[in-house]
Amino acid sequence: MDIVIVGFGTVGQGVAEALSRKAPTLQSAFKEKLRVVGVFDSKSYDVSPKGLDPREVAGRKQKLGRVGPELNGKGVLEILEEVDYDVMVEVTPTNIKDSEPGFSNMMFALSSGRDVVTANKGPLALKFKELSRTAEKNGGRLRFEASVGGATPVINLSREILMGERILSIRGIVNGTCNFILNRMKDEGLPFDQALREAQEMGYAERDPSYDIDGIDSAAKAAILANAIFRRDVTFHDVRRTGIRGVSLEAVELAAEERKVVRLIAEVSESRLEVSPRLVPIGHPLAIGGTLNIFQLMTDLAGDITVAGHGAGKMETASAILSDIVALLKEDCASRKKEA
Amino acid sequence: MDIVIVGFGTVGQGVAEALSRKAPTLQSAFKEKLRVVGVFDSKSYDVSPKGLDPREVAGRKQKLGRVGPELNGKGVLEILEEVDYDVMVEVTPTNIKDSEPGFSNMMFALSSGRDVVTANKGPLALKFKELSRTAEKNGGRLRFEASVGGATPVINLSREILMGERILSIRGIVNGTCNFILNRMKDEGLPFDQALREAQEMGYAERDPSYDIDGIDSAAKAAILANAIFRRDVTFHDVRRTGIRGVSLEAVELAAEERKVVRLIAEVSESRLEVSPRLVPIGHPLAIGGTLNIFQLMTDLAGDITVAGHGAGKMETASAILSDIVALLKEDCASRKKEA
Numbered sequence: 001m002d003i004v005i006v007g008f009g010t011v012g013q014g015v016a017e018a019l020s021r022k023a024p025t026l027q028s029a030f031k032e033k034l035r036v037v038g039v040f041d042s043k044s045y046d047v048s049p050k051g052l053d054p055r056e057v058a059g060r061k062q063k064l065g066r067v068g069p070e071l072n073g074k075g076v077l078e079i080l081e082e083v084d085y086d087v088m089v090e091v092t093p094t095n096i097k098d099s100e101p102g103f104s105n106m107m108f109a110l111s112s113g114r115d116v117v118t119a120n121k122g123p124l125a126l127k128f129k130e131l132s133r134t135a136e137k138n139g140g141r142l143r144f145e146a147s148v149g150g151a152t153p154v155i156n157l158s159r160e161i162l163m164g165e166r167i168l169s170i171r172g173i174v175n176g177t178c179n180f181i182l183n184r185m186k187d188e189g190l191p192f193d194q195a196l197r198e199a200q201e202m203g204y205a206e207r208d209p210s211y212d213i214d215g216i217d218s219a220a221k222a223a224i225l226a227n228a229i230f231r232r233d234v235t236f237h238d239v240r241r242t243g244i245r246g247v248s249l250e251a252v253e254l255a256a257e258e259r260k261v262v263r264l265i266a267e268v269s270e271s272r273l274e275v276s277p278r279l280v281p282i283g284h285p286l287a288i289g290g291t292l293n294i295f296q297l298m299t300d301l302a303g304d305i306t307v308a309g310h311g312a313g314k315m316e317t318a319s320a321i322l323s324d325i326v327a328l329l330k331e332d333c334a335s336r337k338k339e340a
Numbered sequence: 341m342d343i344v345i346v347g348f349g350t351v352g353q354g355v356a357e358a359l360s361r362k363a364p365t366l367q368s369a370f371k372e373k374l375r376v377v378g379v380f381d382s383k384s385y386d387v388s389p390k391g392l393d394p395r396e397v398a399g400r401k402q403k404l405g406r407v408g409p410e411l412n413g414k415g416v417l418e419i420l421e422e423v424d425y426d427v428m429v430e431v432t433p434t435n436i437k438d439s440e441p442g443f444s445n446m447m448f449a450l451s452s453g454r455d456v457v458t459a460n461k462g463p464l465a466l467k468f469k470e471l472s473r474t475a476e477k478n479g480g481r482l483r484f485e486a487s488v489g490g491a492t493p494v495i496n497l498s499r500e501i502l503m504g505e506r507i508l509s510i511r512g513i514v515n516g517t518c519n520f521i522l523n524r525m526k527d528e529g530l531p532f533d534q535a536l537r538e539a540q541e542m543g544y545a546e547r548d549p550s551y552d553i554d555g556i557d558s559a560a561k562a563a564i565l566a567n568a569i570f571r572r573d574v575t576f577h578d579v580r581r582t583g584i585r586g587v588s589l590e591a592v593e594l595a596a597e598e599r600k601v602v603r604l605i606a607e608v609s610e611s612r613l614e615v616s617p618r619l620v621p622i623g624h625p626l627a628i629g630g631t632l633n634i635f636q637l638m639t640d641l642a643g644d645i646t647v648a649g650h651g652a653g654k655m656e657t658a659s660a661i662l663s664d665i666v667a668l669l670k671e672d673c674a675s676r677k678k679e680a
Contacts, residue, residue, distance in 0.1 A: 152645065157493065303653070304649065305648070318641065
């Protein structure tokens, strides 16, 4: 399996590290060579048909700020035309406005029957149907466990392990920053603005925090779950969205008196698609503290199943991408066994 | 796929119901006929090469107390000799002393290359190696998601979705009855004996509660996790086991003062295998209330991932068995695709 990594920020570098740590085990488990044959950041690239040392490329990026020769105005896709690869790991920065450059990168790979593994929410939350149809038409596979919940395996759990269940609804906390802020308001009696500043100082929230606190990030993830698990055809814009900007300290304190907490909940089902602050009783799984992501799946036979994990972080996100690569390796291995 | 159900108590009847509800969807998804060709309880049986209506058999069992003609001293395996089947669903009552009749039933199926799907802890906690070796030698598959955590997909999550991770340890609450008792002690200030009586009145605990409160059930599950996920070769007897009989109300109240709860925790890793009451800080995932089962997996890349669900119940346990059947169907389907 020959892999190209497109986008080489934190997540891309995490994928490089995960691959170099795990390649030996995976190669022997699946009897398939696992190589990184190309790495692209926004202004430079490195390719080798014999395989790069992904850790070496990551070291170069950290030292020099680039991975190899500069693109010099050439497009990534122009160079990729000449590269022989099986799987594109697409981890360029997410763009919830026009989904680029992720969308074009993914379409390029899927149109030629390649597989795509991605953490990039923008294209999935805006143009899911186009991507999944292109994959299907050309025999490529599109996997995106890392796009929702980081390391939390909500998509593969729902679509693979729980394939025999009818999933009735998913409610989840998909943005650790909002959860951190709501927790600080409750635990320390901080007003919203102060809790937000603290989150920014700790590096949880961006300088422009709108993406998190206005529920944009959560809504993108809700749209992806709706498309992937409930086979709906929605975009980010279809999500009924209320953020946490309007949550007052008084509301948080009043909730606490009734043994409840305020949580920014994404709810998805065949008929619902909503992100909004809700009251959750203490002791309920969704009352979880910290910055973890959590999903409560209501199913017809198993009842409710809850899964929680780290929603962000370099190696955590890389681990979800790796789990998708492993799933591809496994399918390929099952196919080869039968061919033999 | 032709299935025989061996054992037709609550769980067996749940499997029958789950299969009749899901067969149409699964058959069309996997292009494979799904039939129940035999049902056995402890004293009667019903077989048909053309397939039984599992719901009808369950109705008969509920009305008449048996599923068909009496065995009349004949053994189940004697009759099974004449039945053509692919998968044995083994759900006879668990026996932690000598693992029978489950062990002989499973060995019979696995020796002839059949697949076994089971919820039966006894054989897995006492003779795992023998079962898995027999499966491997004869090309049969042994699956047992339902044996640990009921509907909670801890085994398939660990072995399939998280295949690329190194799982460093699992800590879990695997006995809902103990958790119920510990919660009642804390929430209502009940002494142990009274909380236990309440659990018995509500049908959570057996008349002889030793199996739950002395940690026997939890230890059996810990041994299964050690064998299945850490590839160890242990039995139930290797588990360091302390139950909750010695947990005093004073201890529970003292813990509460420090914002902690007492939980019966099973801990499994490459080097640990233990069931014991532990102090868990409130807010920690393992401080979960109610009768849910929960597992916290520590992994090398993803960090900690937590999964929770219903540890018992007719349809909940049946759902885990169904998830194993779906996994078999999926593998078969991948094979057939390549043959074609």
